[in-house]
Amino acid sequence: MKKYKILRDTKIEYKSRTLYRIQALKSFSNVKEGDVGGFIARHYNLSHDGTCWIFDDAKVYDKAQVRDSACVYDSACVCDRSQVSDSACIYDSARVYGSAQVYGSAWIEDSASVFGKARVTGNAKISDDVCIHGSACVYDRARIFGDAQVFGNAKITGDTLVCDSVCVCDDASTSGKAEIFGSACVCGSAEISGDAQVSGTSVVGRNAKFFGQSAVKTGEWLETPLQIQGSKHFLNMLTPEILKIGCLKKPLERWLKNYRSIGKRYQYTIAEIEEYEKYIKAFHHRYAEKKGEE
DSSP states (O other): OOSEEEEEEEEEEETTEEEEEEEESSOBTTBOTTOEEEEESSGGGBOSSTTOEEOTTOEEOTTOEEOTTOEEOTTOEEOTTOEEOTTOEEOTTOEEOTTOEEOTTOEEOTTOEEOTTOEEOTTOEEOTTOEEOTTOEEOTTOEEOTTOEEOTTOEEOTTOEEOTTOEEOTTOEEOTTOEEOTTOEEOTTOEEOTTOEEOTTOEEOTTOEEOTTOEEOSSEEOSOOOEEEOSSOEEEESSSSEEEETTEEEEHHHHHHHHHHHHHHTTOOHHHHHHHHHHHHHHIIIIIHHHHHO
């Protein structure tokens, strides 16, 4: 038995297409028999199987399809050859088009767009004015908001947070609890993982890898920077001049000059101070001396 019918007398013209309202022929999930739904062009657009539904003034047309338990709400639009399936939800004025696929328990909301050959799945949540396109993939519990863009062959996985005006593109990937925000750009074959943070105007590219508790705010990072997990705190370059040890951020030269007094102030043991002396000198050799040579 079909679960809905097309109301041929209730139609609209939308982007040179004629779309028709639907009406439920039986009750299922949150839909009651007789409820009027959104708009489709033909039966192919909304499967008669499962509990999928198109609510409000949402529109599904062309060769796009909504199936399984997926739902489209508000004034959202699904078109071209895109697919929305499983228990995915599309809300507000969000758009899914091209050959994009949204499935799993993914949410697309606000004015976000997913298009091209992009895929969004798992429990991923895409909101605000985000654009996911190209062959990009967003999985797991990733959250992307602001006006961020993810495209190319980029992969956003794990519990990654991407927001603001960030760009993640090419073959770049993120995982773990990585956070990328500000106006940062992650490109090339860069990898951001663990609890790493990339923010500000940082550009991370080529084969650079950031992991652990690494954090950068500015600069161009085209190779994997020195990152050390000491016995007490993690060390990494926050900017090309600023070394971060634990929560302390100071210029490399200041660390080199004052590491003993700083260590005593923060109750490092003599052995720990000697350990971190080696680390600081290693950072100074790699960055400060290298910069001087340039």
